[in-house]
Amino acid sequence: MLTVFGSVALDTIRTPSKILKNTLGGAATYAAISASFFVKPGLIAVIGHDFPKKYYNILSKFVNLDGLVNAVGKSFRYDGSYDKTLTFRTTNKTELNVLGTFRPTVPEHFRRSEYVYLANNDPKQNALILKEFDKVKFSMCDTINFWINSQRSDVIKMMGVVDSVVINDEEAKLLTKTHNLIKCAKKIMEWGTKYVIIKKGEHGSLLFYDDVVFPSPAFSMENIVDPTGAGDSFAGGMIGHMASKNSTKISTIREAVVYGNIMGAYAVEKYGVYGLTNLKKSQIQTRFKKYKKMVKF
Amino acid sequence: MLTVFGSVALDTIRTPSKILKNTLGGAATYAAISASFFVKPGLIAVIGHDFPKKYYNILSKFVNLDGLVNAVGKSFRYDGSYDKTLTFRTTNKTELNVLGTFRPTVPEHFRRSEYVYLANNDPKQNALILKEFDKVKFSMCDTINFWINSQRSDVIKMMGVVDSVVINDEEAKLLTKTHNLIKCAKKIMEWGTKYVIIKKGEHGSLLFYDDVVFPSPAFSMENIVDPTGAGDSFAGGMIGHMASKNSTKISTIREAVVYGNIMGAYAVEKYGVYGLTNLKKSQIQTRFKKYKKMVKF
Numbered sequence: 001m002l003t004v005f006g007s008v009a010l011d012t013i014r015t016p017s018k019i020l021k022n023t024l025g026g027a028a029t030y031a032a033i034s035a036s037f038f039v040k041p042g043l044i045a046v047i048g049h050d051f052p053k054k055y056y057n058i059l060s061k062f063v064n065l066d067g068l069v070n071a072v073g074k075s076f077r078y079d080g081s082y083d084k085t086l087t088f089r090t091t092n093k094t095e096l097n098v099l100g101t102f103r104p105t106v107p108e109h110f111r112r113s114e115y116v117y118l119a120n121n122d123p124k125q126n127a128l129i130l131k132e133f134d135k136v137k138f139s140m141c142d143t144i145n146f147w148i149n150s151q152r153s154d155v156i157k158m159m160g161v162v163d164s165v166v167i168n169d170e171e172a173k174l175l176t177k178t179h180n181l182i183k184c185a186k187k188i189m190e191w192g193t194k195y196v197i198i199k200k201g202e203h204g205s206l207l208f209y210d211d212v213v214f215p216s217p218a219f220s221m222e223n224i225v226d227p228t229g230a231g232d233s234f235a236g237g238m239i240g241h242m243a244s245k246n247s248t249k250i251s252t253i254r255e256a257v258v259y260g261n262i263m264g265a266y267a268v269e270k271y272g273v274y275g276l277t278n279l280k281k282s283q284i285q286t287r288f289k290k291y292k293k294m295v296k297f
Numbered sequence: 298m299l300t301v302f303g304s305v306a307l308d309t310i311r312t313p314s315k316i317l318k319n320t321l322g323g324a325a326t327y328a329a330i331s332a333s334f335f336v337k338p339g340l341i342a343v344i345g346h347d348f349p350k351k352y353y354n355i356l357s358k359f360v361n362l363d364g365l366v367n368a369v370g371k372s373f374r375y376d377g378s379y380d381k382t383l384t385f386r387t388t389n390k391t392e393l394n395v396l397g398t399f400r401p402t403v404p405e406h407f408r409r410s411e412y413v414y415l416a417n418n419d420p421k422q423n424a425l426i427l428k429e430f431d432k433v434k435f436s437m438c439d440t441i442n443f444w445i446n447s448q449r450s451d452v453i454k455m456m457g458v459v460d461s462v463v464i465n466d467e468e469a470k471l472l473t474k475t476h477n478l479i480k481c482a483k484k485i486m487e488w489g490t491k492y493v494i495i496k497k498g499e500h501g502s503l504l505f506y507d508d509v510v511f512p513s514p515a516f517s518m519e520n521i522v523d524p525t526g527a528g529d530s531f532a533g534g535m536i537g538h539m540a541s542k543n544s545t546k547i548s549t550i551r552e553a554v555v556y557g558n559i560m561g562a563y564a565v566e567k568y569g570v571y572g573l574t575n576l577k578k579s580q581i582q583t584r585f586k587k588y589k590k591m592v593k594f
Binding site: 084085086087179180181182183200202203204206212213214215216217218220221222223224251254255257258294295296297 | 479
């Protein structure tokens with residue numbers, strides 16, 4: 001089983017071509033829906049009383065919601081604007097609301113999860129909740145600027161208790177205070193994690209373990225409309241594939257990274273979560289075959 | 298045969314770790330030396346009376362210098378500084394000197410070259426000199442900001458008369474006035490060239506033809522000391538491999554792009570041209586095999 005712990009949000013996303021107000025978002029939303037094309041994941045998250053029924057219905061279609069807490073207060077809200085190249089995002093507003101006081105616990109039947117994905121949450125909370133799982137074979141965490149800037153030492157500690165860290169390139173540089181991504185990854189591995197996956201957006205990703213680097217280019221996309229959730233979809237697709245194979249073999253992890261790239265590419269093709277929610281499993285396999293052909297030489 | 302037309306320079310390169318004064322440089326120098334590990338290229342370029350004998354000797358070891366003109370005046374000089382991440386370069390000074398009045402011609406026995414590389418020269422000069430070759434099977438040109446800003450329409454015309462364009466990502470965006478690299482490449486292909494190769498530095502490259510994209514990651518490097526000439530070495534390695542196989546088949550071109558990545562990686566490992574000049578052919582084959590293993594999944 002795979003459990004995803006992270007945020008479910010009401011997002012306002014401002015792209016050059018369209019503004020989405022209070023749309024379904026959040027790191028765990030993207031990761032869990034992405035993973036759901038491989039296994040049925042359990043979600044641990046909190047929503048407020050204002051969370052629309054239609055979004056609940058979307059989530060319930062893909063994800064086991066036994067760990068979704070309906071708290072008193074408003075849902076977590078995020079508001080961000082992309083530049084015209086869709087490369088840079090400015091945060092206009094973050095309202096933690098019910099997320100601010102949420103104390104997550106793992107439902108009894110989620111505790112046997114062998115695969116655990118801890119999204120970009122409070123690093124102390126991530127480290128604590130991981131202890132509630134009994135038979136973890138592969139855990140993975142992400143982080144963001146906010147935690148690196150405010151709780152760097154806790155971020156580092158968290159990276160010592162998970163099997164793998166997935167992080168974007170700018171955040172890896174900020175966290176490790178170094179520029180070369182190989183050096184970044186080595187530093188993160190020194191803190192205790194075995195695998196580091198650096199996400200580079202349109203340039204794909206780098207997987208690191210031991211002294212090995214596995215670079216995988218992004219699936220080439222001409223029409224990107226909304227990059228929101230690409231990295232979370234990557235992580236969900238990656239760990240989802242591993243959970244579906246119930247394997248932590250290197251060959252599976254390398255393949256999982258490619259599935260991560262593919263799921264990230266689907267996420268950015270449509271606005272909000274709809275690049276994922278309208279997807280069919282067969283499309284993922286078709287794109288995986290296309291990817292293999294694309295990179296062949 | 299392969300002919301390379303472009304600049305031979307005396308470079309002053311300022312990196313955070315070292316300053317190189319009046320070192321052997323120039324686009325054609327890097328491209329031709331890189332290509333020389335695949336075939337013996339002919340060079341068309343100009344130097345001044347101040348060009349050190351030791352640099353002439355280096356060039357003559359790798360390249361046929363029958364097309365190297367020794368003109369009255371000082372050699373072309375370039376002075377540039379890298380930032381601490383080695384990602385951005387500022388031009389401090391460019392002294393054209395003998396390059397400013399150079400009117401290149403193709404030596405008689407170079408005219409049968411089937412492979413022609415036109416470095417980032419004046420686009421009108423590139424287009425003119427290409428006509429002097431009798432049996433071109435594959436021509437490739439590069440360009441830079443300077444020509445895009447000052448002679449954009451000539452750059453576009455040049456791209457209509459060559460078989461392929463190799464260009465870095467920022468210059469491709471500047472030239473085509475678009476952000477998405479697939480859209481950039483399509484626009485360049487509309488101008489008449491059949492193949493577009495967009496170089497992305499540490500992120501590798503994208504080869505475009507018809508409606509196909511072939512992304513190839515860079516060979517992962519932990520220790521980069523001097524990025525000067527990486528793109529030129531890429532181009533030289535790429536067309537050098539094609540010339541050595543005397544093939545313009547797609548499978549050869551895809552493989553050639555990987556050799557380009559590998560030669561670019563060698564170029565940045567040492568200061569100046571010495572990442573290339575100290576190289577053995579067997580090392581290139583070893584790295585090609587490593588590359589194959591690196592990207593496998």
